[in-house]
Amino acid sequence: MLYNHLMEQTGTELRRGWTTGSCATAAAKAAWLILSGHEAPACVTITLPGGQRPAFAICRTGLHNCHPFAEVVKDAGDDPDITHGAIIRATVRRLPEGSGVQFCAGPGVGTVTRPGLPLPPGEPAINPTPRAMIRTALTEASGGLLPDAEITLSIADGARLAERTLNSRLGIMGGLSVLGTTGIVIPFSCAAWIDSIHRGVDVARAEGLTHLAASTGNVSEKAVQKFYNLPDTALIEMGDFAGGFLKYLRRHPVPRLTIAGGIAKMTKLGQGRLDLHSKRGQADMAALAQLAAAGGTSASLTASLATCPTVAEAFLLATAAEIPLGSFIAQSALRTVLETLMPAPCTVDVMVFDRAGRCVGQAGPTQP
Template identity: 40%
Template sequence: MRPALRTGFTTGTAAAAAAKAAALLVLETASPTEVDVPLPAGGRLRIPVACLRRTADAAEAVVIKDAGDDPDATHGAHIHAQLTWDPTGTEVLIHGGPGVGRVTRPGLVLPVGEAAINPAPRRQIAAAVREVLPYGGVHVTISVENGEAIAQKTMNPRLGILGGISILGTRGTVKPFSHGAWRATIHTELAVARAAGAKQVLYTTGSRSERFFRAHFPAPASAVQVADHVAFALREAARQGFAHVHWALFLGKLLKQAQGMPCTHAHFGPVDLDLLARLARERGIDLPLASAPTALAASDMLRGHAQAPELYRALMAQAARHARDFARAPLELTYSLFALDGTLLAQWSTP
């Protein structure tokens, strides 16, 4: 039997752990070799602390990012948190130091000029610090050794995030990227649902898209997070006798499905924004979509445009044609497209 793949933790969790360790050190209550931190999606994790330093007015801790068995470019990165505390202040302020990228183009979740520390890790860092320092003003500066060099192995330069890596993580942990393990899970979850009599299934790209779908619609009893495994999930649904597949997804994954990609992971190819721009022009939408840095930026450009829902439905129809080819069966298909704030942008079903 093959050993189970090892789960790791995100750069956000590493930063939160370093910040908490520094907070303990600044109080001179402990010199921890590991700390227990909250995770953005719930639960907690114990993280080893590699190094601690104390100066007259600050404390610094280092955590080594461990991606587990995932092939992550940031695995082994040394994440530093330098912390100062002002008992008379009120806020936890988080800054990006050397090795943390800075946003230079619009269209990301952070404004231009901001350090590339995403919202969920910012909340995680603040929560971890407040467990030790429940009051007062706190300044936390996150830095990454050799962060600029590491970033060259990521998508950051292409996205306009310059000078280092991003501090990321909506879940807090890193699941290993294993095709076999994920496909086995999809197979098993479908088999259980079919045995219970289900004829419809909700496919989602992750927990967030599932949550948004359930907030708008009575979801099928069975929901499966298929991540990037589009072709396999569709073939398996048809093979196990499902009649209707519902998709809940965001624009980037919808575009990749419309491109006919059997697997939508970034390793297998980029989003084709030229396709989006061409379909938009055919519907009278004159926006520079092809030059958008990301699908998220393109979605922001389209927000509120009268013809945007028609464009999205055209993408869904194209995705459905590929989906039926992958399934090798005339599945009924429904697509629900969401913005990152949970707004339903469009919905379409096969005729």
């Protein structure tokens, strides 16, 4: 894991943080305590799904339309989370007996508009685990009884921050999602991105799409969308997480899949790498040279390819010699994809694009 890799590099443990769901839970508990007649608390303790009991500082309390609110500043630790430092607000009001706990999306929190997510269309994008955490916190604040309450969650500047996420593609409109399964953010685990990949598959399947295209970056995504004329919901931005995507698709298959990526990342995929991040290692140039040799490359060019410092330079050498290295790379990547997907009944092809979005190699479609 990158978390452990960075610990080894720096010699210090990276600081963990708190999910948006944990911060919202603390804010909701503080606001409910105020509504119940307590003084505004400086901090509150909540219970996480794993049983941990962290305390959260309350940065601000007040009234909104005569209803109490409390705010928590999100601390994501050392993770590069776009919501680090965001202000999470919970506003509460009592409901008639028997109403239970109901959730509303305030400014900066999105609304679900497509099927396939853990929540039905029309619901605020407050995931099931944060909802359960908030119910537990309100029960703790009410002496062991679950109150009847409306909880409105807001995230300052959430609509703008959501533009930097995959929410709109997933059908979450108007703001961010309130996420978290453990309540804890592990630095560089990229759990939110992987979860977005999984939810993207769920949404596409719920819409009945039969052909998905997973890409490693923006250039390859735009190119493959244009090539196949695919709708936005058929596009999965898997980035470096080929393994996270393919293993999920193995359990939740679709009839047709295209994998699209740049030359270097597809080379690593063809060499069996399922985590394509540069920090997990560079492409094996000797193995790339042998791949070209198996396709009929001369001994002298094979030797030159093996000593190239980058895949990009090797590709230029092969292109100058009219060697279809892109197609060799696509074939090797296709083998890795098919092996990882087995036994899912999915027809697969692989497309390799250069930085200008030109297809420089293709393999398939082939069934496992």
